[in-house]
Amino acid sequence: MKMIRSPLIIGHRGASAKAPENTIAAFQMTIDARAxxxxxxxxxxxxxxxxxxxxxxxxxxxxxxxxxxxxxxxELKEIDVGRWFDKTLFANERVPTLEExxxxxxxxxxxxxxxxxxxxxxRNRLAQTCCDFLxxxxxxxxxxxxxxxxxxxxxxxxxxxxxxxxALFEPRLRRPFGSGVIDQALAVKANEIALHHRLANxxxxxxxxxxxxxxxxxxxxxxxxxxRASSHGxxxxxxxxxxxxxxxxxxxxxxxxRVE
Numbered sequence: 534m535k536m537i538r539s540p541l542i543i544g545h546r547g548a549s550a551k552a553p554e555n556t557i558a559a560f561q562m563t564i565d566a567r568a569x570x571x572x573x574x575x576x577x578x579x580x581x582x583x584x585x586x587x588x589x590x591x592x593x594x595x596x597x598x599x600x601x602x603x604x605x606x607x608e609l610k611e612i613d614v615g616r617w618f619d620k621t622l623f624a625n626e627r628v629p630t631l632e633e634x635x636x637x638x639x640x641x642x643x644x645x646x647x648x649x650x651x652x653x654x655x656r657n658r659l660a661q662t663c664c665d666f667l668x669x670x671x672x673x674x675x676x677x678x679x680x681x682x683x684x685x686x687x688x689x690x691x692x693x694x695x696x697x698x699x700a701l702f703e704p705r706l707r708r709p710f711g712s713g714v715i716d717q718a719l720a721v722k723a724n725e726i727a728l729h730h731r732l733a734n735x736x737x738x739x740x741x742x743x744x745x746x747x748x749x750x751x752x753x754x755x756x757x758x759x760x761r762a763s764s765h766g767x768x769x770x771x772x773x774x775x776x777x778x779x780x781x782x783x784x785x786x787x788x789x790x791r792v793e
Contacts, residue, residue, distance in 0.1 A: 540762040541569040541769035542778045543646060545752045546587065550773040553594065553618035555585045556626040560637055568775035570644030570675075572751070575631055575663065577655065582606040583631040583662050586614075587650065593617070595628075602655075606630065631663075635672050645672060646699065646727075646749070646771070649680040649689075660688035667696055679727050687721040699725035699749060702732055715744050725749055725768070730758070738765045756781040 547559025548566060555573050563571050574587040579602060591597035595612040615626025631647075638645060651659045667673045679699035680686050686698045700718040714737060718726045725747040728737070733750045741748050750762065751771035759782055762770055772778050 538782055540759065540767055540782075541644065542775050542782065543570045543572050543644065543749070543769050543771045544568050544775040545572050545771045545773045547571055547573065548773070548775055550754070551776070553615045553623050553626055555587055555629070556615060556623070557629050557633065557637060558615065558623055558626055560629075560634060563775050564637075564641065564643070566776035567779050568643070569769070570646060571638075572646040572648065572679075572771050573634065574648045574650045575659070576601045576650045577659055577662060578602070578604055578606045578609055580605045581658075581662065583659075583666060584609060585629045585631060585634055589650070601628075631666060635670055638672060638675075643675065644769075645676045647676055647678050648701070649678060649682070649685050651680070651682060651685055653682075653684075656682060656685045657688055660685055661692060664689060664692040664696065668693065677725060679725075683717060683721045683723075686723055690722045694722070697724045699723060699727045699747075701727045703729045704731045715740050715746065718746055719744060727751055727771075733765070733767065735765055738767060742766050759785055 544563035546554035548562035549559055552559035552562050560571055573585050575583050576586055578584055586601055590600045591612055594614045594617055597612055610627050613625055614628055615623030649659050649663060663678060667676055677697045677699050678689050679701050681701045683700055686700060689696055689698055700723040702714055714726060726741050727749040730750050730753050738748050747768040749769045749771060750767055753770050753772050754774055756778055758770055
């Protein structure tokens with residue numbers, strides 16, 4: 534038997550409010566905060582290694598003009614991606630490989646929301662790499678692959694239909710409300726929809742639940758979302774500050790649900 538609480542709390546790029554995003558330090562803080570999982574971004578290096586970084590270049594987090602796709606893993610590992618956040622506490626943090634992140638979570642039961650960062654040119658290569666990696670991993674059942682490029686999710690399902698996926702949606706000039714979102718997610722056989730918080734109204738959440746799609750909302754840092762998620766039927770909240778959300782959830786819902 535296992536105790537779970539609702540909604541699930543997922544650290545956005547780890548505990549990115551308190552540590553440099555998408556680093557082992559940020560992911561360890563999420564574990565320490567007793568969150569339920571992490572969300573992180575995956576790209577490929579020049580030599581085809583899946584690494585965990587959001588931007589397609591190192592300008593913001595590494596102070597380098599290099600693109601991730603132009604660097605080998607060895608070259609990427611030379612770049613400090615912690616100093617920009619706090620040069621005293623996080624100097625010498627490096628871009629982790631997908632393998633290193635999985636190793637950190639091997640002995641836990643955390644969920645892993647893996648966002649593929651790809652365009653049309655990289656879509657199939659990244660999808661194949663992720664599927665190959667997951668096939669050999671004991672963590673496969675705890676991984677949900679998500680992507681804004683829904684064709685990327687379609688590729689995942691074509692390669693391995695057992696991999697769980699989440700269709701990502703963000704606000705646009707023409708908002709993808711209602712059946713449009715649901716239809717798009719179902720068309721690529723997604724298991725979940727991951728909505729920007731401005732899209733997560735009750736009507737859309739209800740429609741998703743009716744279609745047997747779990748609903749995840751990102752990125753929220755106001756703990757008032759905990760009550761809203763409970764009343765709306767939202768499965769998980771993705772936040773930059775998982776510690777604050779777990780602390781508040783413990784106050785509001787100290788008793789969990791026991792599941793097999």
